[in-house]
Amino acid sequence: MAPDMGDPDLQTSCRRFLETFANKIDSFTVEECETPFRLVTYQLVPSEVEGECLEWTRRYLTLNDCPAGLVSQLSRAVYKRFEDSLNLSQFYLEPDDKHSKSDEDDDADPVDDNRSQSSSEEGDVDHSGPPQLDACRLLQEVVCCIHSTVKSWNTSPPLLVTQPSTLQVYSHAIKNTRRKMEDRHVLIPDLNVLYDLKDSPKQSYFAVFDGHGGLEAAEYAATHLHGHLVSDQRFHTDPEAAMTQAYKTTDIKFLEKAKREGLRSGTTGVSVLIRESEMYLGWLGDSQALLVCSGQPVQIMTPHKPEREDERRRIEDLGGCVLFLGVWRVNGNISVSRAIGDAPFKPYVSSDADAIRIPLTGEEEYLVLACDGLWDVLTPSQVTNIVYKHSKSSSGGTRNVAVELVSAARDSGSSDNISVVVVLFKSSLCAPKAASAGSVVFGLSNVS
Known part of the structure; x- marks a missing residue:
């Protein structure tokens, strides 16, 4: 079944964006095309490419005032074009080019109230991992794909799926x-x-x-x-399990x-x-x-939170402790009991x-x-x-x-x-x- 064209007003705004942005592209400077925004990470592994490319595209389109109803469809099309022409081998970093985020950031994050004053030393970096990709060069390629897709759509518009959200x-x-x-x-x-x-x-x-x-x-x-x-694999049948x-x-x-x-x-x-x-x-x-x-x-x-009785018991059963130092902290350091990351505090800080x-x-x-x-x-x-x-x-x-x-x-x-x-x-x-x-x-x- 073909998708519904959707709201005609959204269709009009989407086509107007494509025309306006396609005309702007040729006036962009090299710097605007190569570094449209600052990256947080400078290297990727292949399994991260799709997520990063979709996010870069969504971000770039939003910065350029793309209608919200068009962002997702255009982002998927850009990634498809990028994937079809992708040869990852040209983006791999040489071993000497690998570096940590902190090596590039001379404005390092201050210690906040969730953390103790502990930091990663150079010896903590694992240089023996899988081959890594140059995120900056990948971003440049994605921007080129965005520009070529917008120009193509402006010339030969696809069926735009622009359903107005009920939310x-x-x-x-x-x-x-x-x-x-x-x-x-x-x-x-x-x-x-x-x-x-x-x-x-x-x-x-x-x-x-x-x-x-x-x-x-x-x-x-x-x-x-x-x-x-x-x-x-459980996304369609058991979203709760898929979410956790x-x-x-x-x-x-x-x-x-x-x-x-x-x-x-x-x-x-x-x-x-x-x-x-x-x-x-x-x-x-x-x-x-x-x-x-x-x-x-x-x-x-x-x-x-660490002060929850069940959380405190879980942490203590693992050999950790919960101490009150202004706020309740795991091992006297971090004030959250569950989080993504926090490598030095695993398994006490759980990702369940x-x-x-x-x-x-x-x-x-x-x-x-x-x-x-x-x-x-x-x-x-x-x-x-x-x-x-x-x-x-x-x-x-x-x-x-x-x-x-x-x-x-x-x-x-x-x-x-x-x-x-x-x-x-x-x-x-x-x-x-x-x-x-x-x-x-x-x-x-x-x-x-």
Whole structure:
């Protein structure tokens, strides 16, 4: 069955972008084409190529104002063109060219409050790993493929699949008072298009990753976790299991990279797959999600923190300890008990994610995904009140709701990076209701 052409207004905006951008391409400088943005990693292994190329393309198109409804389809087409012409042998690095991220970054990340002052020494870098690819040269090739694809589509447009999303999704992130921004967030409203998933129900994916000790782990998770989710053999039949395994696989792959490059960073995360009338939430660490139904905040998860009794017991059973040094810390060092990365603290810092299936019954108003920069200073009830008041007072409705939440967290004393994603199921919201202790919605407790 041929895909529906979709919304005519989206079709028009997509064709306008193709024409405008195709005309701009020839005026770009060599530097604009070769280094459109700064890379976090400078070498890749072959298994990372698809995820990195898709992310680079999505990022480049977004920077150039590509309509959101076109980004995924164009990204998949660019990767297909890139893959068809790819000869990886020309991109392999010579052994002497391999280096760690820190070797290139003279503005090294400061130690943050999740970490002790421990760093990787040169001797920690594994130079005996698999052959590695030059990420900078690969990026240049991807940019060339983007330009050639846009020019081709402008001349001979394909069938543009531009279905308007039934979800309204807004995001905002700030560095705040921290010296570096180590958060990453992911918005993929059309997962099927990005991964060319045929005969699948409509699926969307959103995530927030809160990095610490450097941004490499958060960047890696934001680039690869959804790819590991989609490629898991249980993705179609058991998304919960696929979600937890995606976190585990991402951790395994990142630890391999960390060993090769001497990286020490880690990241917590929270992610959601929305598939028709069901939602699958996965989380690792203290990044959290809040679901609001008919004006009531609903507890759908419990964050992983060292002070939780079950987490403390797990860590102690492995031979570690949890100490209070301003905050509760694993082995007196790191203030999260589960995360991707954090190689020096494995196995005490686990990558075993939790996941839950939530049926969507029509009472859901919105979902908030955020890092602890928000949740450490705002309660679920405060978040619910802020969202509702903003929706009623703003002439733009909920358009700036994520900005409003970030501002409220900063004004409430948060000094951390703050990242927020708001997924709205409805445009009209109910007045907030006080959460009654012990009440249950969908088998989940309401919270205050």
